[in-house]
Amino acid sequence: MEGEGLLNDATALVLLRSALAAAAGTLATPWNAIGDFLLSVAVAVAIGLIVGIVTVFIRSRLSDSVLDTAISLAVPFVAFMPAEALGASGVLSVVVAGLYTGHSRSRALSAQARITERTNWRTIQFLLENGVFLLIGIEIRTLINDIDPQVLGLGESIGIGLIATLAVVVIRYLWVGPLLLGMAGVARRAERRMLREYLVIHHYRNHPVTNVLQRRRKAQLERRFERDRADLEHHRQQQVGWRGGVVLGWTGMRGVVTLAAAQSLPMDPDVIPYRPQLVLIAFTVAVVSLVLQGGTLPLLIRVLKVRDDDTTAHQEDLARLLDDLSQAGMGVLDDPETAIGVESPIDPDVIERARQSSYIRAEAVWERARSQNLATSDQPHLLYRALRLAMVEVEREKLLEERRKGAYSTRALDDAQALLDLEESRLRLRGGGMQR
Known part of the structure; x- marks a missing residue:
């Protein structure tokens, strides 16, 4: 759902940009609009990849978490501005840069950089998402006052918003249904593909490999076969079914991106003559979908008896x-001296x-x-973690005592605090700590 949301939101904003260009009369024909859309996507993807590759390379050479965080926060702007300057989608460029960074960070970035980045971006996401709703709430009164009842009144705008919400739900189900039917044949197609790959691998194993290209081809086929086998097993274990399809269709809620897209409409009444009404319609769709779909989603899951993993x-x-x-x-x-480069x-x-x-x-x-x-007595590791955590808590109290005394330098105290924090975060289980 998260990956779908990223690509859907970015693509929708690109389509909105092309639609606004068509409304402004800068695109003569529908074919020009299609070409503008495709060019915008291609340029945005290229810029996003370049920015992602360059920034990941730079961050992989840094050991200062402050500089790494600064670059991480600058990446969206670095990806956005060149794309917009070239007439492409800055949002899609940012998404591509983020996808590349997320794919590469496990290998290229340090563990400390990943921990810091995860915490910072969760905080930023929380602030931005709630900030958008806060701004809309502040502006809603002004928005309502700007609506001209002679053109399209308040009641009519809200009514259109409700109709649009219904249309969004119906369209999503019309998309999800065929998608699930198509997934039913994935396993059969995967089995046939794996059979062909296995026959080729069997041929290579029973015949001598004479050159580098054949060895490389064999290694690629073996990796692909293992990946396809794992994907097939996962698909068999994670069958969605019609109940899951109902839940999947009902999760198509609209929120921050819908509101932000509506707010980005030009103020020029000659280009967008119904801007206040359109923003109110988008606000209605977002609020109704979040309250109605989001509020009833847990009940729907319980009624359909859809189980989590x-x-x-x-x-x-x-x-x-x-x-x-x-x-x-x-x-x-087996050979630790060689592994770490020591002779003794x-x-x-x-x-x-x-x-x-x-x-x-x-x-x-x-x-x-x-x-x-x-039983608890049969879980030695749990007991070890509880005991070690108790020791860390006492060590932290001792650290605070030494800080009050002033016997050690601030740098030593800060380093000791960081070590205790890292160990405590490692000892506490995910999901709210550990019971003792």
């Missing part, structure tokens, strides 16, 4: 993944500590997956 299955899947990661990491301990033998106690640190992640997830069937 099995939490236990998710935890077990995560634990298996961590087992695989730990197994790969253990390979370093490493103390076996140090190696064992590294081994246990790797094991402990998966153990914690396995305990959560099986927590319903285990």
Whole structure:
């Protein structure tokens, strides 16, 4: 839903831009409007990719989280302004830059940069989304006063907004229905594709590979086969069904982007003669969809008995993944001196500590997956986390005491505070801390 919303919102704003150009008379024919739309999308995607690649490269070379955060906040403006200057969609350019950054950050950015970025952007998102509604609420009285009842009155505008809300819901269901029917054939097509890939891989395995191109082709097919097999398994486990389709159709709520798009309409009455009414219609659609659809969505899910993903299955899947990661990491301990570039033998106690640190992640997830069937005394990792968290809390009290005494420098105290914060965030479970 989040990915759909990003692309839908950006594409809708590009369409709005082309429609405004057509309304202003700058596009002579519908074909010109289509060409303008396609050119706007192409240029925006190109600029977004360039900005994403350059900024990710620069951020990967930084070790200062302050500079990294500053660049992260500047990326939307850097992507937006050149696209708008070239007549393309600045919003779509920002979306593309963000998608590339999100795809690359796991490899290119540091862990501290990812933590800081996640917190900052959640805060910015919260402020901007609520700020838009606040501004609309402040302007609604002025908006109503600007409506000319001789042209299109208040009641008629709200009525059109209600009709538009109904049309939006109907159109979404008309789209979701065929989409779900098309997904029913995905598994069959995937099976046929995997069969062809397997036959080619089998041919390569039973015949000598004589050149670099064949080896590369074989490696690509094996990676694609593994990906297709995982996608097929996921598709079989996550069948949406008609109940899920009903819920999916009902989630097409309109909000911040609808209001922002309406507010972006030109003030010129010759271009947009019904601007106050259009903004009020958009406001009606957003409010009704958020209140009606958003307010009844939990009830609809309960009535249709749509279940969320099995939490236990998710935890077990995560634990298996961590087992695989730990197994790969253990390979370093076979020759630890070479791995870290030292010549003298490493103390076996140090190696064992590294081994246990790797094991402990998966153990914690396995305990959560099986927590319903285990007593607290049978969950050693949970006990360890609770005990270590109690120690951190005492250490924090000691830190505050030392800060009051003034026996240590401010820099040392701040560094110690940061270390305690990192350890506490690691010890506390997701979803509200841990019980002791």
